[in-house]
Amino acid sequence: MVALSSYIIVSAALLGIGIYGLTVKKNAMRLLFAIEIIVNAANLNFAAFTRYMSPPQVSGQVIVFYSIAAAAMEAAVGLALILVAFRLNGSIDVRKLNKLKG
Amino acid sequence: MDLGIPPDVPFIILATVTIVGAILALQAKELIYGAISLAISFIGIAGFFVFLDAPYLAMLQIAVYVGAVVVLILFTIMLVRREVVEETTEHEEGGESSMGLWIAGLLAVSIAGVAALAGPNLPQTVQPANLPISELGPVLAISYPVPLIILALLLSAALLGALVLAKLERGQ
Numbered sequence: 001m002v003a004l005s006s007y008i009i010v011s012a013a014l015l016g017i018g019i020y021g022l023t024v025k026k027n028a029m030r031l032l033f034a035i036e037i038i039v040n041a042a043n044l045n046f047a048a049f050t051r052y053m054s055p056p057q058v059s060g061q062v063i064v065f066y067s068i069a070a071a072a073m074e075a076a077v078g079l080a081l082i083l084v085a086f087r088l089n090g091s092i093d094v095r096k097l098n099k100l101k102g
Numbered sequence: 103m104d105l106g107i108p109p110d111v112p113f114i115i116l117a118t119v120t121i122v123g124a125i126l127a128l129q130a131k132e133l134i135y136g137a138i139s140l141a142i143s144f145i146g147i148a149g150f151f152v153f154l155d156a157p158y159l160a161m162l163q164i165a166v167y168v169g170a171v172v173v174l175i176l177f178t179i180m181l182v183r184r185e186v187v188e189e190t191t192e193h194e195e196g197g198e199s200s201m202g203l204w205i206a207g208l209l210a211v212s213i214a215g216v217a218a219l220a221g222p223n224l225p226q227t228v229q230p231a232n233l234p235i236s237e238l239g240p241v242l243a244i245s246y247p248v249p250l251i252i253l254a255l256l257l258s259a260a261l262l263g264a265l266v267l268a269k270l271e272r273g274q
Contacts, residue, residue, distance in 0.1 A: 002113045004224045007150070008217035010117045014124055016210025021128040023202030029133055029179065033140050036171065037124045040147050043163075051154040052225045058233055061156050062241050068159075068166050069253055073260035075171045079178045080267035086182050087270075 007048035014041035028082045028092040032075065039071045113153065120146030133179050141172040158235045 014037055021034030043064045050060020086092050089099075123143030130136040144167040151160035217224075242250060 002110060002153070003221060003226045005217040005221035006113060006117075007154075008224075009214040010120065010150075012210045012213035012217065013121050015213065016206040017121070017124045017128065018206075019209055020202050020206035023205060024199050025128060027133070029175070030128055030136070032175070033127050033136060036140065036167075037127065037143065040144065040167075043159075044147055044150055047151055047154045047156050047159060051156070052228055054225070054229055056155070056229060056233060058237050058241050059245065061159055061233075061238060062246055064156075064159050065162065065238075065242070066246075066249055066253055068162055069257065072166050072171055073257055073264075075174060076264045077260050077267070079174055080264040083178060083181065084267050084270050092182065 004048060004052045007044060011041045011045045011048070014038070014044070026093055026095055028085065028094055028097075031094065032078050032082070035078075036071065036075065039067065039074075043067050112149075116146050116149045116153070119143070120150070134176065137172055137175045137179060140175070141168050144168050144172065155233060158238060 018034045018038035018041065021030055021037065025031055025034065046060045046064045046067070050057050050063075053060075082092055085097055089097060091097075120143050123139045123141075123146060126139035127136045127143060130139055144163060148160040148163040148168075151157070151163060
């Protein structure tokens with residue numbers, strides 16, 4: 001069996017990739033990808049920690065269940081927002097979505 | 103799981119698939135290939151869930167993420183005009199790009215470093231788990247009933263919101 005720290009390292013790598021995407025990318029779809037990657041890193045951590053508890057418990061799995069459902073609806077609303085932004089602005093470049101800046 | 107091979111090998115393969123998939127999802131030239139890489143990365147995470155004796159989560163991961171979210175993303179990419187999607191992808195300023203890399207790298211390396219340093223104190227082996235799927239139900243419905251109800255309301259609100267947003271016309 002693999003040690004718990006291996007899972008944490010994989011999860012940290014995924015988190016780093018996600019943060020990189022959030023800070024650097026300019027396409028709204030890529031930002032959505034990055035958010036999904038970060039959520040998955042958190043899910044992996046929950047599942048790993050709950051499995052390595054003694055005795056093993058299922059409450060972490062329940063939290064991952066909630067998290068997956070929340071991420072799914074976040075993706076649905078996010079994609080709808082991107083579609084609206086594209087229709088109103090003709091672009092999904094986040095640098096051009098600055099009408100609120102005044 | 104007893105496969106007869108050292109358990110590290112499948113773990114390393116899964117980790118490679120997941121991380122390379124995540125990197126390609128952000129760096130692939132065409133957005134549509136990025137979405138497919140994202141699906142591969144999600145399948146890798148599902149493999150981790152199988153490793154962690156959570157087959158239900160693996161099933162949910164594949165059904166919801168690979169089956170619903172990525173397919174939704176693919177549909178959106180096809181709806182949004184092609185050239186618009188591609189023109190915005192690849193011109194980041196060098197300064198911002200390297201700063202983002204620094205921030206993300208620092209964060210990931212610090213978390214991974216703490217995990218590696220604390221590794222000997224963290225549990226190395228797991229007890230054999232006997233967690234059938236049927237154990238999940240009572241925890242879901244008895245221990246955490248309020249989040250479940252809130253989640254149901256949130257889901258319907260989000261679906262309605264997405265519908266309303268998608269029907270929004272120009273000028274409204």
